[in-house]
Amino acid sequence: MRFLFxxxxxxxxxxxxxxxxxxxxxxQARSQQTPQKIEAKCGFGPALELRLAYPNLPAQLxxxxxxxxxxxxxxxxxxSPSGHFTLHYDLTGYNKVPAKDSLKNGIPxxxxxxxxxxEHVWDVEINQMGFRPPPDSTGQPVQSYPVxxxxxxxxxxxxxxxxxxxxxxxxxxxxxxxxxxxxxxxSGFATNGLAALKVTAAHEFHHAIQLGYQLRWNNExxxxxxxxxxxxxxxxxxxxxxxxxxxxxxxxxxNRFLPVxxxxxxxxxxxNTEYANCIYLHMLAKVHGVEIIRKIWEHIVRYPAxxxxxxxxxxxxxxxxxxxxxxxxWLYFSGHHADSLHYFKDGAxxxxxxxxxxPQDLNKDLNYLxxxxxxxxxxxxxxxxxxVSCPSASGRLSHVLNEQKIQPSVKFNGVQYFAQMKRxxxxxxxxxxxxxxxxxIDYSLSKAPAMVKKNPVIIVRQPEQVQFINVPMQTRITxxxxxxxxxxxxxxxxxxxxxxxxKDNQNRSVASGMYLYRISGNGFSTAGKFVMVK
Numbered sequence: 001m002r003f004l005f006x007x008x009x010x011x012x013x014x015x016x017x018x019x020x021x022x023x024x025x026x027x028q029a030r031s032q033q034t035p036q037k038i039e040a041k042c043g044f045g046p047a048l049e050l051r052l053a054y055p056n057l058p059a060q061l062x063x064x065x066x067x068x069x070x071x072x073x074x075x076x077x078x079x080s081p082s083g084h085f086t087l088h089y090d091l092t093g094y095n096k097v098p099a100k101d102s103l104k105n106g107i108p109x110x111x112x113x114x115x116x117x118x119e120h121v122w123d124v125e126i127n128q129m130g131f132r133p134p135p136d137s138t139g140q141p142v143q144s145y146p147v148x149x150x151x152x153x154x155x156x157x158x159x160x161x162x163x164x165x166x167x168x169x170x171x172x173x174x175x176x177x178x179x180x181x182x183x184x185x186x187s188g189f190a191t192n193g194l195a196a197l198k199v200t201a202a203h204e205f206h207h208a209i210q211l212g213y214q215l216r217w218n219n220e221x222x223x224x225x226x227x228x229x230x231x232x233x234x235x236x237x238x239x240x241x242x243x244x245x246x247x248x249x250x251x252x253x254x255n256r257f258l259p260v261x262x263x264x265x266x267x268x269x270x271x272n273t274e275y276a277n278c279i280y281l282h283m284l285a286k287v288h289g290v291e292i293i294r295k296i297w298e299h300i301v302r303y304p305a306x307x308x309x310x311x312x313x314x315x316x317x318x319x320x321x322x323x324x325x326x327x328x329x330w331l332y333f334s335g336h337h338a339d340s341l342h343y344f345k346d347g348a349x350x351x352x353x354x355x356x357x358x359p360q361d362l363n364k365d366l367n368y369l370x371x372x373x374x375x376x377x378x379x380x381x382x383x384x385x386x387x388v389s390c391p392s393a394s395g396r397l398s399h400v401l402n403e404q405k406i407q408p409s410v411k412f413n414g415v416q417y418f419a420q421m422k423r424x425x426x427x428x429x430x431x432x433x434x435x436x437x438x439x440x441i442d443y444s445l446s447k448a449p450a451m452v453k454k455n456p457v458i459i460v461r462q463p464e465q466v467q468f469i470n471v472p473m474q475t476r477i478t479x480x481x482x483x484x485x486x487x488x489x490x491x492x493x494x495x496x497x498x499x500x501x502x503k504d505n506q507n508r509s510v511a512s513g514m515y516l517y518r519i520s521g522n523g524f525s526t527a528g529k530f531v532m533v534k
Contacts, residue, residue, distance in 0.1 A: 022045075022046050022049050023046065023049060023050050023053055023057065023061060023065065024061065025046065026043060026046035026047065026049070026050055026068075027050075027061070027064050027065055027068065028153070029043070029046075029152055029153030029154055030043075030068055030150075030152050030153070031064075041154070041155050041203070041237070041249075041253070041271075041275055042154060042155060042156060042157070042158075042203060042204065042207075042233060042236065042275075043152065043154035043156065043157035043179075044157060044158045044204070044207050044232070044233075044236075045226065045229050045233070045269065047068070047157050047158075047159050048162075048217070048226060048229075049226075050065055050068065050069070051069065051161075051162045052162065052217060054069065069161075071146075071148075071159075071177060072088065072095075072148040072150060072179065074088035074089050074090050074095065074148055074149070075089070075090045075091060075092070076088070076089055076090070076091065077089075078107055078111060078115065079144060080115035080116075080118055080119050081115060081116065081119055082119050082122075083143070083144055084118070084119060084122045084144060084145060085115065085118045085119070085122070085144060085145050085146075085147050086144045086145070086146050086147065087111055087114060087115055087118075087147050087149070088146065088147065088148045088149070089108070089111055089148075089149045089182070090149070090182075091108070094151055095149060095150050095151050095182050096182065097110045097111060097149050097182045097183060098110045098183055110149075110183070110197075111149075113194055113197070114147070114149075114180070114197060114201070117194070117197060117198050117201050118147065118201050118205070120243070121201045121202050121205050121243055122205070124202075124242070124243045125202070125205065125206060125209060125239060125243065126209075129290065129291070129293070129294055130291070130294050131206075131209045131294055131297070132209065132212055132213070133145075133209070133212070134175070134176060134205075134208040134209055134211065134212050135166055135169060135173060135174075135175055135211070135212040136175050137164065137166075137175045138166075138168065139166040139167075139168030139169045139173070142175070145177075145178070145205075145208065146177040146178070147177070147178045147179075147180060148177060148178065148179045148180070149179070149180055149181070149182040150179045150180070150181070150182055151181070151182050151183075152179070152181060153188070154181070155180075155181055155184075155189065155196060155199075155200040155203070155204075156178060156179060156180045156181060156200040156201075156203065156204040157178070157179045157204070158176055158177075158178055158179075158204045158205075158207035158208050158211070159176060159177055159178075159179060160174040160175060160176035160177070160211060161174070162174070162217075169212065170214075170301060170302075171213075171214040171215075171216075171301060171302075172214060172215045172216065172217065173211060173212055173213070173214065173215065174211045174215060175211075176207070176208045176211050177208075178201075178204045178205065178208060180197065180200055180201065180204065181196070181197070181200065184196035184197055184200075190249055190252045191247060191249040195244075195247045195249070196247075196249065198240075198243070198244040198247055199240035199241075199243075199244055199247050199249045199250075200240075202236075202239045202240045202242075202243035202244060203236040203237060203239060203240050204236070205239075206235060206236040206239045207232065207236055210232050210235070210236075210297070213297050213298075213300055213301050214228075214300050214301050214302075215228075216228050216304060226269075227267075227304055227305070228300065228304060228305040229269050229274070230266070230267045230268065230269050230273075230274040230277070230305070231267075231300075231305035231306075231309070232305075233269070233274035233275055234274055234275075234277045234278050234280065234281055235278075235281065235293065235297070237250050237253070237274075237275045237278035238278040238281040238282065238285075238293065240278075241278070241282070241346075242285075242290065245345075248346060248349060250275060250276075250278055250279075251346060251349050251350065253272050253273075253275035253276040253278075254276045254279060254334075254350050254351070255350060255351040256272050256276065257272060257273055257276035257277075258276075258331065258334055258335075258350060258351045258352065258353045258354065259351060259353075259354045260354070261328075261331055261353060261354065261371065261373075262354070262356070262370070262371055262372050262373060263370075264370070265367060265368055265369040265370055266280075266324065266369040266370070266433075267305075267306070267369055279327075279330075279344055280323075280327045281293060282344060282345070283323070283326065283327055283330055283343075283344070284313075284323065286345075287318075287323075287326075288313075288316045288318070292312060292313075292316065295312050295315075296308055296309055296312045299311050299312050306320060320433055321394075321396060321411075321433040322396065322409060324369075324371070324396075324431050324433045325371075325396040325397075325398050325409040325429060325431040325433075326398075326406070326409065327371075328371035328373070328398075328429050328431050329398050329399075329400055329406040329409075329427075329429045330343050330344065330406070331353045331371075331373075332353050332355070332373065332400045332427055332429075333347055334347050334350035334351065334352060334353050335347070335348070335350050335351050335352035335353070336352055337352070337353075337403060338350065339404070353373060354373075355373040355374065355375045355427060356372070356373060356374045356375065357374075357375050358374070359374065359376070361374050362374050362428060362430070362441070362443035363441050363442055363443055364441065365437050365438065365439045365441065366395060366430060366431075366432040366437065366438040366441060367432065367437055368432060368434060368435045368436055368437055369432065369433065369434070369435065370431070370432050371429065371430065371431045371432075372428075372429070372430040372431075373427055373428070373429055374427070374428045374430075375425045375426070375427055376425065376426040376427070376428055376445065377425055377426070378420050378422055378426055378445075379422065380422055380447070380523075380524070381419075381420070381421045381422045381423075381472055381522050381523040381524040382419070382420070382447045382448075382450075382472055382524060383417060383418065383419050383420075383447070383448045383449075383450060383470035383471065383472055383496050384417070384418060384419075384420055384426075384445055384446065384447055384448055385415060385416070385417055385445070385446050385447070385448040386399065386415070386416045386418070386428070386443070386444065386445045387413070387414070387415045387416070387443075387444050388412045388413070388430065388441055388442065388443050388444075389412070389413060389441075389442040389444070390412040390413060390438060390439075390440055390441050390442065391439070391440045392412065392434075392436075392438050392440075393411045393412045393413045393414075394411070394412065394432065394433070394434045394436075394438060395411070395412040395430060395431060395432045395433075395434075395438050395441070396409040396410065396411055396412065396430070396431045396433070397409060397410055397411075397412060397414070397416065397428070397429070397430055397443075398410075398416070398429045399416065399418060399420075399426055399427060399428055399429060400426070400427035400429065401418055401419070401420055401424075401426065402420065402421050402424040403424050403425070405494075409429075409431075412438070412441075417448055417470060417496060418496065419471070419472040419473040419496050421472075421522055421523070422523055423523075426445075428443065428445075430443075448470040449470060449526070450468065450469070450470045450471050450472070450519050450526055450528075451468070451469060451470060451528065452466055452467070452468055452469075452517070452528065452530040453467040453468070453469045454467075455530040455531065456530065456531035456532065456533060457530060457531065457532045457533070458533050459502075459532065459533065459534045463501070464501065464502045464534070465499045465500060465501050465502065466499065466500045466502065466530065466532060467497065467498075467499055468490075468497065468498045468499070468500070468517075468519070469496070469497055470496055471492050471495075471496050471497065471498050471519060472492070472496070472519070472521070472522060472524045473492060473493065473494050473495065473496065473522075474492065474493065474494075474521060474522050475492045475519055475520060475521035475522055475524055476489055476490065476491050476492065476519070476520060476521050477489070477490040477492065477498055477500070477517055477518070477519050478490075478517065478518045478520070479500060479515055479516070479517050480515065480516040480517070480518075481510075481513070481515060481516075482513065482514050482515070482516070484516070486505075487504040487505065487510065487515075488500060488503070488504050488505055489505070492519075492521075502532070502534075510532075511534070512532055512533045512534045513531070513532065514529060514530070514531050515529065515530055515531075515532060516528075516529050517529070517530070
């Protein structure tokens with residue numbers, strides 16, 4: 001009991017120290033004295049952590065943080081062309097925007113451009129995708145959303161007051177305002193100028209939309225918890241590339257993620273993975289249509305992100321369990337293995353996925369909400385049988401075959417049959433979509449002999465046919481009579497099953513008897529015999 005108490009005490013203080021570290025970083029990134037660009041794209045999470053942790057912060061941090069809890073004040077304000085936004089900016093001082101005014105209309109070009117960009121974001125996310133507009137302070141759709149331009153170490157921040165929950169809306173909902181960077185200049189950003197402004201507007205405005213659906217948080221023991229934060233950032237980063245698909249700022253996060261993908265739980269927020277996993281939503285949009293993103297958020301009103309995701313997918317004859325394994329398999333098609341037609345459209349811009357070459361990794365415990373990729377070299381082109389035996393059937397197994405095709409997944413303790421060529425590596429993909437570690441994993445792979453099903457074959461009903469199973473793809477089956485005379489050649493395509501209709505190459509029916517066969521092609525060869533009785 002004493003050890004348990006000590007463990008809880010250390011864990012609590014470590015978590016609290018982590019929050020205070022994040023808060024210190026946020027304050028420093030917003031400081032007028034020593035602003036610091038940090039790795040995080042978005043200040044939404046740290047700003048929320050600050051508001052949640054503020055009552056329990058040391059007095060010195062509270063003093064430094066207090067100005068950041070107030071809505072900014074700026075020298076000028078203009079309304080965007082369609083009136084959906086009011087843009088607040090300075091022309092002098094720390095937060096000044098570039099003053100150039102090419103149109104001579106008294107408004108800086110940067111603000112003119114921002115107004116057009118924000119209207120485009122509204123059109124795509126609200127009008128085209130069907131999301132609800134952000135709420136105003138009464139819970140009604142906002143008429144003109146406030147945007148402030150600030151100098152800071154983040155691309156942008158969506159801010160709001162936690163004490164002003166909108167009682168007219170179900171759950172926890174908030175009116176908000178955006179702060180966007182005042183120039184996006186310098187080496188601190190992977191993307192600069194108006195390109196950075198475009199993706200940041202799309203990203204942060206969707207956080208404002210999300211606050212009108214549901215924000216789950218609690219502040220037990222002074223430690224803020226935001227269980228859906230990972231999905232909020234995933235969605236906002238997806239919006240960047242959906243609204244402005246030529247910018248590709250998100251690729252920087254994907255390229256840091258792919259070398260360590262097997263070590264990162266799906267719901268982690270580490271200032272990178274939550275942004276990189278936007279490509280999971282790109283996969284869902286490509287497979288099911290982009291409207292699925294909005295439908296997930298409609299379920300988030302009532303359910304946390306992961307249950308809402310699963311509930312939505314079940315309406316598409318899918319599930320989070322299956323789609324998570326599919327996502328893990330899609331990740332292989334990055335970098336040198338990119339296939340933009342069938343998988344990620346920007347896959348050629350991505351780094352290669354790191355795949356283990358250690359067979360023993362197949363049998364290691366699988367962490368919660370995690371994936372594993374292991375490269376296997378087979379010694380013969382053949383049909384194979386693969387299985388993961390595990391006390392829990394909650395995990396899933398699939399394979400990338402011949403560097404071009406994904407075998408549909410099965411749950412642990414289920415069996416997969418597939419054809420694999422010797423000249424290509426076989427990639428085993430294991431996933432755990434639960435919140436528990438899966439232990440006792442035992443992966444097995446063996447050849448599945450090509451054969452005639454139910455030999456001898458007794459023909460009792462139509463259609464009259466002999467079925468061959470476990471046949472390697474892209475091979476041919478040649479059938480002979482007992483004298484060795486060739487009767488029929490059957491070409492096998494992208495399947496492991498083939499049928500003979502009991503007719504020869506001249507379309508003549510054959511009689512009952514014993515027949516010989518040879519299966520060959522792609523470096524594979526086997527022979528056998530069977531009896532057919534009509």
